[in-house]
Every structure is written in structure tokens, then in C-alpha cells.
Amino acid sequence: MPHTARTAASRQNGGRYGTRPTMKDVAAQAGVGLKTVSRVVNGEAGVSSDTERRVQEAITALGFRRNDSARVLRKGSTASIGLVLEDLADPFYSPLSRAVEEIARAHGALLINGSSAEDPERERELALALCARRVDGLIIVPASDDHRYLEPEIAAGVATVFVDRPPGRIDADMVLSDSANGAREGVTHLIAHGHRRIGFIGDHPRIHTARERLRGYREAMADAGLPSPDSWMALGGTDPERVRADAARMLAGPEPVTALFAGNNRVTVTLVRVLAEIAEREHPVALVGFDDFELADLLSPPVTVVAQDPAELGRSAAELLFRRLDGADDPPRRVTRPTRLVTRGSGEVPPPA
Amino acid sequence: MPHTARTAASRQNGGRYGTRPTMKDVAAQAGVGLKTVSRVVNGEAGVSSDTERRVQEAITALGFRRNDSARVLRKGSTASIGLVLEDLADPFYSPLSRAVEEIARAHGALLINGSSAEDPERERELALALCARRVDGLIIVPASDDHRYLEPEIAAGVATVFVDRPPGRIDADMVLSDSANGAREGVTHLIAHGHRRIGFIGDHPRIHTARERLRGYREAMADAGLPSPDSWMALGGTDPERVRADAARMLAGPEPVTALFAGNNRVTVTLVRVLAEIAEREHPVALVGFDDFELADLLSPPVTVVAQDPAELGRSAAELLFRRLDGADDPPRRVTRPTRLVTRGSGEVPPPA
DNA sequence: CTGAAAGCGCTAACAT
DNA sequence: ATGTTAGCGCTTTCAG
Numbered sequence: 001m002p003h004t005a006r007t008a009a010s011r012q013n014g015g016r017y018g019t020r021p022t023m024k025d026v027a028a029q030a031g032v033g034l035k036t037v038s039r040v041v042n043g044e045a046g047v048s049s050d051t052e053r054r055v056q057e058a059i060t061a062l063g064f065r066r067n068d069s070a071r072v073l074r075k076g077s078t079a080s081i082g083l084v085l086e087d088l089a090d091p092f093y094s095p096l097s098r099a100v101e102e103i104a105r106a107h108g109a110l111l112i113n114g115s116s117a118e119d120p121e122r123e124r125e126l127a128l129a130l131c132a133r134r135v136d137g138l139i140i141v142p143a144s145d146d147h148r149y150l151e152p153e154i155a156a157g158v159a160t161v162f163v164d165r166p167p168g169r170i171d172a173d174m175v176l177s178d179s180a181n182g183a184r185e186g187v188t189h190l191i192a193h194g195h196r197r198i199g200f201i202g203d204h205p206r207i208h209t210a211r212e213r214l215r216g217y218r219e220a221m222a223d224a225g226l227p228s229p230d231s232w233m234a235l236g237g238t239d240p241e242r243v244r245a246d247a248a249r250m251l252a253g254p255e256p257v258t259a260l261f262a263g264n265n266r267v268t269v270t271l272v273r274v275l276a277e278i279a280e281r282e283h284p285v286a287l288v289g290f291d292d293f294e295l296a297d298l299l300s301p302p303v304t305v306v307a308q309d310p311a312e313l314g315r316s317a318a319e320l321l322f323r324r325l326d327g328a329d330d331p332p333r334r335v336t337r338p339t340r341l342v343t344r345g346s347g348e349v350p351p352p353a
Numbered sequence: 354m355p356h357t358a359r360t361a362a363s364r365q366n367g368g369r370y371g372t373r374p375t376m377k378d379v380a381a382q383a384g385v386g387l388k389t390v391s392r393v394v395n396g397e398a399g400v401s402s403d404t405e406r407r408v409q410e411a412i413t414a415l416g417f418r419r420n421d422s423a424r425v426l427r428k429g430s431t432a433s434i435g436l437v438l439e440d441l442a443d444p445f446y447s448p449l450s451r452a453v454e455e456i457a458r459a460h461g462a463l464l465i466n467g468s469s470a471e472d473p474e475r476e477r478e479l480a481l482a483l484c485a486r487r488v489d490g491l492i493i494v495p496a497s498d499d500h501r502y503l504e505p506e507i508a509a510g511v512a513t514v515f516v517d518r519p520p521g522r523i524d525a526d527m528v529l530s531d532s533a534n535g536a537r538e539g540v541t542h543l544i545a546h547g548h549r550r551i552g553f554i555g556d557h558p559r560i561h562t563a564r565e566r567l568r569g570y571r572e573a574m575a576d577a578g579l580p581s582p583d584s585w586m587a588l589g590g591t592d593p594e595r596v597r598a599d600a601a602r603m604l605a606g607p608e609p610v611t612a613l614f615a616g617n618n619r620v621t622v623t624l625v626r627v628l629a630e631i632a633e634r635e636h637p638v639a640l641v642g643f644d645d646f647e648l649a650d651l652l653s654p655p656v657t658v659v660a661q662d663p664a665e666l667g668r669s670a671a672e673l674l675f676r677r678l679d680g681a682d683d684p685p686r687r688v689t690r691p692t693r694l695v696t697r698g699s700g701e702v703p704p705p706a
Numbered sequence: 707c708t709g710a711a712a713g714c715g716c717t718a719a720c721a722t
Numbered sequence: 723a724t725g726t727t728a729g730c731g732c733t734t735t736c737a738g
Binding site: 020022023024034035038042066067068069070071072073074075 | 714715716717718
Binding site for chain 2: 730733734
């Protein structure tokens with residue numbers, strides 16, 4: 001806490017910094033008791049309209065604003081929930097966050113969210129900081145694979161729901177997309193369009209969804225009796241340079257892949273760029289991406305995707321959380337949301353003759 | 354505060370809900386005084402390593418987590434800042450939010466953000482709720498045009514910075530893009546490429562940036578000695594249907610516009626769609642959009658934009674805020690960030706011969 | 707190096 | 723309808 005706003009504030013208010021009025025001050029100003037002010041501030045019944053008016057005037061005159069820290073300390077509940085995700089600026093997660101915010105708002109709760117930047121330690125710090133602020137509940141997109149650090153918090157009553165990826169080493173509610181089946185469907189679609197050499201480029205293998213989507217890819221290939229050598233699979237994260245290198249490798253050599261499956265929206269966007277750059281030189285490469293994204297339908301060719309609904313994931317997770325906060329005590333649930341194959345063109349490009 | 358997690362939590366912890374251990378409990382368990390626990394928890398000096406170890410063991414055994422509400426109540430500062438913006442899921446605002454989060458993190462502060470959904474009343478509710486939680490500072494993308502409601506808060510020492518749009522009826526720090534000049538540059542670019550009938554489609558006129566960009570459009574037209582009749586200007590918000598209708602109107606009739614200027618990224622995306630739909634039937638219409646967006650360079654034609662840097666806006670605002678929190682007391686500043694014309698193709702389409 | 711006491715601003719419980 | 727008292731869990735102050 002290195003910040004003291006004294007000087008700046010003094011300038012703005014003529015030196016009255018720290019003069020935050022309290023209910024006691026309001027009570028004195030209005031000539032009433034403390035509890036009466038509390039009643040007015042909280043809209044409780046049992047205050048005559050005349051008294052209420054006097055209190056309201058005092059509140060306005062003094063610029064009083066209730067101190068919620070004191071309130072929380074006394075009441076034990078904060079009417080706020082926390083959301084820890086990978087990156088608030090990722091177009092997959094920002095609608096998820098917004099959906100959670102709307103549900104929270106409908107329940108009169110404030111949402112506090114933080115980005116883990118895919119760093120397990122940062123996820124932990126954030127989640128525990130939120131617990132220290134006594135959020136009523138927590139929604140987490142895991143970066144970590146071990147959530148035992150949350151056990152004391154859960155034991156103390158912090159409702160916890162995991163979304164997009166399952167929790168590690170604890171039993172808790174979770175809301176997931178059906179990654180494996182989605183990927184299998186996408187890859188099967190490519191196979192149906194004649195492809196036999198298909199590459200998979202996905203996120204780090206430590207990420208559950210990356211592993212699941214790879215599994216779907218492998219199953220689809222195996223089901224069709226196709227080989228899937230290691231050189232056709234790259235799980236190295238979403239760094240564009242890395243994705244470019246992997247794609248270049250798979251597209252080179254005597255037996256290049258004729259189609260690519262992208263493990264998430266970041267990879268898809270990079271692959272769209274890569275394929276656009278080589279479009280003029282070679283036979284077009286087919287592409288199916290996991291996750292839908294804005295403008296996918298306006299690219300050339302339009303991009304076929306396995307779509308998830310991130311807002312729906314957020315809504316489901318938030319609703320599950322508030323069910324818990326309202327007292328639901330059935331065993332932890334695993335909610336799986338289906339994906340949807342959206343064919344637009346890039347996934348229907350045939351292999352070279 | 355309708356939520357009691359009792360039942361759900363009881364299930365998870367065997368009925369020990371509410372047994373959140375306090376420092377007092379830890380002190381008893383470790384056989385030391387309360388203040389010693391406080392010292393250990395806060396990493397203060399003056400505790401023997403033996404005592405410290407005993408306290409740490411008690412903390413772990415009991416699952417103690419400091420209650421920050423009590424801490425805040427006592428200390429007065431929360432080490433958190435608030436950000437109120439239009440929509441966390443908008444690709445323009447989510448990087449802004451993320452940038453603020455990173456600066457806050459570097460200063461040891463937590464960011465709490467909320468979406469106003471462009472509703473002035475909701476902006477006010479959110480900002481005041483954050484003040485009630487005693488955030489140290491506030492960054493606001495205004496939806497309202499009157500921020501006098503913040504006067505008591507600012508007087509009480511809440512540092513406040515406005516970003517993307519100026520505050521209404523109060524004097525405060527602000528960080529803005531140079532909307533008028535950016536728009537003028539974009540429209541002048543279209544004029545330089547031979548266009549004389551150019552339409553402007555932007556956001557609601559109650560939004561400052563929409564008015565400023567319209568002003569830039571008008572100035573560019575006037576500077577070139579071109580007329581800009583009302584029928585070539587539409588400020589009706591970003592609803593796609595509305596934008597479509599406005600575009601259809603401007604593109605119809607005997608003297609249709611040959612180029613369009615889009616007031617923000619939402620409008621641009623809709624216009625890209627509209628123009629793609631009519632591309633086969635007519636001479637291509639030129640397009641320049643305010644705000645850059647992902648994949649703009651991969652559309653056909655690639656979209657020329659007047660780019661702002663939302664992350665940089667967020668960083669500037671956050672740095673200004675922390676300067677205030679660190680005591681800077683110079684008069685409120687108005688920081689203006691330049692825009693950048695990025696030519697990609699759609700803005701260089703010539704008018705029909 | 708350690709601890710006891712006071713109190714931050716509010717609400718719950720109990721008067722009146 | 724209104725007021726009084728106690729205490730939420732922590733940090734500050736001051737004493738050992």
C-alpha cells in the first residue's frame with residue numbers, strides 16, 4: 001500500500017482529505033441516532049418520513065457514502081464474486097467475463113476479475129487475494145493443475161466453480177465444452193472431404209483443452225484408419241512464431257499435410273495468416289479451427305470452425321455458482337456443453353488431386 | 354446479500370462453515386500474542402525465527418487467511434482501483450482493461466472493473482459502488498455527461514481519471530485519442546483518392562468521440578470545398594440493423610456516396626459486411642474505419658483504418674492515476690494521444706469513373 | 707522481541 | 723419510531 005492520495009486530494013478539496021464522514025457524523029448533523037441513519041441508508045422500514053428527509057439532507061450535505069468494508073466486516077458477506085481467467089483481452093474470454101458480470105449483477109453482486117496470464121502462481125495469488133477480500137464465490141479458468149491450495153477456502157464456505165478447464169486434484173463444480181468430441185467432429189469433417197494427411201496445431205499440452213482436442217484429433221484419425229505421426233502434431237502454445245514454424249514444417253517435405261486443424265482461436269488466426277501468404281503459390285490448404293471468431297465468415301475462404309459459446313459457458317458457471325450460494329448442496333457437477341461445427345468454406349477445400 | 358453458503362459449504366467441509374479462523378485463533382494455537390501473528394502475516398520485522406515458524410504452522414494447520422475487510426477498515430486504503438467502461442467484451446475496451454490491470458498489478462493493486470453498457474445510471478451506480486468499497490482510485494470511460502455525482506468522492510480523496518471520453522461538468526484528468534484529427538485525416542485520405550460524396554456513420558451523438566469524429570469529417574469536407582448534407586451523416590448508434598439502414602440509404606438514389614467513413618470498430622465491422630454483400634452488384638465502395646481491429650488486413654479488400662491504441666490509452670490513464678495516488682498535485686491534465694492512418698486497400702478504392 | 711488495549715465504521719440485538 | 727451497546731478482525735499505539 002504505497003499510495004497516499006493526501007497531496008493530490010488536498011489540492012482538489014482544499015485540504016479536507018480524510019474527512020470522509022461516517023454514519024456518526026451524519027447522525028450528529030441530522031440530530032438523530034446512529035441506528036436511524038443506518039436504517040435510512042439501508043432502506044429499512046421504521047423511520048418516519050420526516051426523519052428520513054432530515055437524514056437524507058445530512059447525507060447529501062456531508063457527501064456521505066457508506067463504508068462497505070465496515071459493513072462486510074460486520075455482515076460477513078460481500079455480495080461480490082471473483083473470476084480468474086487467462087486473459088481478459090482474449091476475444092474468447094472477454095464475452096465469458098461479460099456474461100458472468102451480467103449474472104452477478106442480476107444477483108446484486110459485483111464481479112472482480114483478474115488475468116492469470118496462464119501462470120499457475122499468478123492464478124493462485126489472484127484467487128487467494130480474492131478470498132482475502134472475502135468474495136462469496138469464485139469462478140476459475142485454471143492455469144494451475146493443482147487446486148488443493150483452495151481447500152481451506154472451500155472449507156470456509158467460498159463456493160467455487162471451474163470453467164473451460166477442470167480443477168486439479170480437488171473435486172468441484174465445473175463447466176466445460178466438449179473439446180474432444182468437437183475436435184473429432186472437425187477432423188472427421190476434413191477426412192470426409194478427402195483429406196488423409198491432417199496436421200494438428202494446438203496450445204501447450206499442460207492445458208487440459210489442448211490435450212482433449214488432440215485426443216479428439218487422434219480418435220478421428222484412428223477411426224478412419226489414418227496414421228497420425230508425431231510430426232503432424234504440435235502442441236507448443238499460441239505464440240505466432242511458433243505456430244508459423246510448426247505449420248511450415250508440416251506443409252513442407254514430400255508428404256505435406258493437406259489440411260490443418262487449429263486448437264484454438266489464437267492458433268486459427270495465425271494459420272489464416274500463414275495460409276493467406278502461401279495461397280498464391282500452392283494448392284490451397286484446408287483449415288478447421290476450434291473456437292469461432294469475429295469476421296471468420298468474411299475471410300477468403302471463410303473459415304470453418306468448431307464453435308463454442310463462451311458467453312454461455314460463463315452464464316452456466318455463474319448460474320451454478322449462485323445456485324451454490326443459494327444453498328444447493330448436491331454433489332459437485334460436471335456440466336458439458338456441446339460444440340457446433342460451422343461450415344463456411346475453408347474446411348471444405350479438397351486435397352490436391 | 355441474499356446468499357448464505359451454509360448448506361453448500363457444510364456439505365463440502367463437514368459442517369464447519371463459518372469457522373474462518375482469525376488471527377486470535379492463530380495466536381491461541383501458536384501460543385503467542387495477537388500482534389505477533391499480525392507481524393508474521395504482514396512480513397514485519399521483529400519476530401524470532403522460531404516464533405515465526407510456530408506461527409506459520411498454526412496458520413497452515415488452521416487454514417487461516419487474513420480478512421482484508423478488517424484490514425481496510427483499519428488502514429483506510431484498499432490497494433485496489435476501479436475501472437468503469439462501456440463493455441468489457443468489446444475488442445476495443447478489453448485490451449484497455451487488460452493494460453490497466455497490468456499497471457495496477459505492478460503497483461500492487463487489484464483492479465475491479467464493471468461495464469456500464471452505455472447507461473449513465475449504471476455508470477453512476479458502478480462508480481459509487483466502487484467508492485463504497487473504498488477503491489483508492491477510479492478510471493472511467495464515461496457513459497454519463499454529468500459527473501458532479503463524483504464530487505464528494507473526489508473531495509474525499511478518490512483519485513479519478515477519465516479515459517477515451519472527457520468528464521462532464523467537472524474538472525479532472527483525462528486521456529483521449531485525437532478523434533477529430535484522426536477522422537479528418539481519414540476523410541481527407543478518401544478525398545485525396547478522388548471521392549467527393551462521402552458518408553459518415555457513427556455512434557450516438559451523445560457520445561463525445563462520435564461528435565468529435567463527425568466534426569473531423571465535416572472539417573475535412575469543408576476544407577476540400579465539398580458539401581456534406583445531412584443525408585450523408587448518420588449518428589444513430591452501433592446497432593447493426595441501424596447501420597445497415599443508414600448505409601443502404603446513403604448508397605441508394607441518383608447521387609449515392611462513393612465512400613464511407615465508419616465512426617468506430619462496431620460500425621466498421623457492420624459496413625464490411627454490407628459492402629461484401631453488394632460487392633458483386635456494384636462498383637466497389639471505399640471504406641475507412643475509425644479503430645483498428647483484428648484481421649482487418651486479411652479482408653477483401655483489406656480495411657484502411659484510423660488506428661488508436663486502446664492498450665496505450667489504458668496504460669496512460671493508469672499511470673496518471675498512480676501518479677496522483679503517489680501524491681502528484683499539479684492541475685488536472687488532458688493527455689491527447691495521436692491516431693495513425695493505416696492504409697490497406699479499402700480506403701484507396703477510387704470512385705466510379 | 708513481544709503483547710495488551712483501543713478503535714476503524716458499520717450492523718445485530720436489544721432497549722426504550 | 724428511535725437509540726444504545728457490543729463487537730466483526732484487524733492495525734496502531736504504547737508498554738513491557
